Amino acid sequence: MTIYRHFYVKSHAKTSPDINLKDLPGSAGRLDVLARSVNAAFWLSYGIRKNVVFHTILHGEPNAPVYIRLEGEKLRKVSPDERSIAIFIGKALKKFDEKHEAESTPGIFVARKSFEELLEENKDKKFYLLDENGEDIENVRINNPFFILGDNVDLLPEEKEIALKYGAKAVSIGKKSYLTSHCIAILNWWMDRNEG
Amino acid sequence: MTIYRHFYVKSHAKTSPDINLKDLPGSAGRLDVLARSVNAAFWLSYGIRKNVVFHTILHGEPNAPVYIRLEGEKLRKVSPDERSIAIFIGKALKKFDEKHEAESTPGIFVARKSFEELLEENKDKKFYLLDENGEDIENVRINNPFFILGDNVDLLPEEKEIALKYGAKAVSIGKKSYLTSHCIAILNWWMDRNEG
Numbered sequence: 001m002t003i004y005r006h007f008y009v010k011s012h013a014k015t016s017p018d019i020n021l022k023d024l025p026g027s028a029g030r031l032d033v034l035a036r037s038v039n040a041a042f043w044l045s046y047g048i049r050k051n052v053v054f055h056t057i058l059h060g061e062p063n064a065p066v067y068i069r070l071e072g073e074k075l076r077k078v079s080p081d082e083r084s085i086a087i088f089i090g091k092a093l094k095k096f097d098e099k100h101e102a103e104s105t106p107g108i109f110v111a112r113k114s115f116e117e118l119l120e121e122n123k124d125k126k127f128y129l130l131d132e133n134g135e136d137i138e139n140v141r142i143n144n145p146f147f148i149l150g151d152n153v154d155l156l157p158e159e160k161e162i163a164l165k166y167g168a169k170a171v172s173i174g175k176k177s178y179l180t181s182h183c184i185a186i187l188n189w190w191m192d193r194n195e196g
Numbered sequence: 197m198t199i200y201r202h203f204y205v206k207s208h209a210k211t212s213p214d215i216n217l218k219d220l221p222g223s224a225g226r227l228d229v230l231a232r233s234v235n236a237a238f239w240l241s242y243g244i245r246k247n248v249v250f251h252t253i254l255h256g257e258p259n260a261p262v263y264i265r266l267e268g269e270k271l272r273k274v275s276p277d278e279r280s281i282a283i284f285i286g287k288a289l290k291k292f293d294e295k296h297e298a299e300s301t302p303g304i305f306v307a308r309k310s311f312e313e314l315l316e317e318n319k320d321k322k323f324y325l326l327d328e329n330g331e332d333i334e335n336v337r338i339n340n341p342f343f344i345l346g347d348n349v350d351l352l353p354e355e356k357e358i359a360l361k362y363g364a365k366a367v368s369i370g371k372k373s374y375l376t377s378h379c380i381a382i383l384n385w386w387m388d389r390n391e392g
Contacts, residue, residue: 081220
């Protein structure tokens with residue numbers, strides 16, 4: 001049986017499809033951070049991790065919140081570089097439909113969804129909130145995981161409360177504050193080691 | 197006393213400064229891989245790692261080999277996204293001088309240098325060759341490290357031989373084949389934990 005790994009990254013990226021690919025860190029709302037997080041979640045040297053599902057909700061102007069999901073089993077055509085991933089996020093934003101979830105390209109889905117709705121839909125999983133002050137990952141038995149991370153900005157207190165309401169466990173990979181994409185690469189590796 | 201961490205990534209990036217920023221994975225010779233490796237080597241959430249030195253030798257057309265070094269203590273102006281790092285690699289290539297090492301922007305140096313010359317200059321450090329079949333990192337006491345990694349292509353047998361001649365120890369972070377940038381993020385984290 002496949003054990004899936006879910007990652008959620010809150011994003012402040014803009015929610016209009018006219019992304020300036022020359023300015024992912026600026027006018028696109030740190031879309032570079034989100035793109036590297038997607039890279040870290042899926043890519044291995046010779047292919048992508050089919051057991052990963054990546055969730056994000058974009059909170060930028062003008063149409064927040066926009067939920068986007070990437071499924072490793074179905075993902076096609078995307079390359080691991082920031083620009084390619086940003087282009088595919090743009091395609092998803094273009095296909096956004098207020099009423100229905102749309103599959104913009106193979107394995108990429110877009111919909112209107114709040115953070116609380118997302119957790120409600122995934123409450124069969126175990127939520128882990130990445131937090132420097134959480135329990136050291138070494139002492140945590142990771143099981144059926146749904147990891148919750150911020151982008152370059154920490155989650156809001158009310159978002160952390162929602163996560164805790166859904167039973168999230170605060171876990172730490174160390175006292176240093178790492179980039180979101182590095183956290184994801186480390187978590188994937190850590191789970192590889194402990195499954196192996 | 198600061199313990200420095202040296203990373204060397206062999207690159208197949210092109211050695212002319214006219215980089216097409218829209219095509220880092222293609223005509224630039226997987227410059228995206230190198231850029232993400234630089235990101236993984238230096239960036240933390242709130243600043244860059246001053247104890248890191250990143251070395252690369254570009255092997256692409258038309259002027260290989262071009263050696264570039266980034267020093268965390270002096271690095272300025274570069275942002276963590278692929279495009280910004282690629283722009284600064286381009287600036288270094290523009291300042292390349294056959295006769296002398298040049299500092300193209302703060303903390304970035306460029307020169308003519310072969311892999312063997314690089315190892316000769318750094319033989320006071322301990323070389324570690326990343327290799328899936330090497331000794332598990334868990335069993336290795338990392339000390340004064342100079343890590344040697346390939347980009348998306350493995351090192352050549354003759355390069356591995358040079359490394360071994362300089363006493364390199366083959367170390368493994370697992371049986372899966374990880375992206376170079378992920379290896380670096382994991383190694384940094386691993387050393388953080390073991391220093392802490």
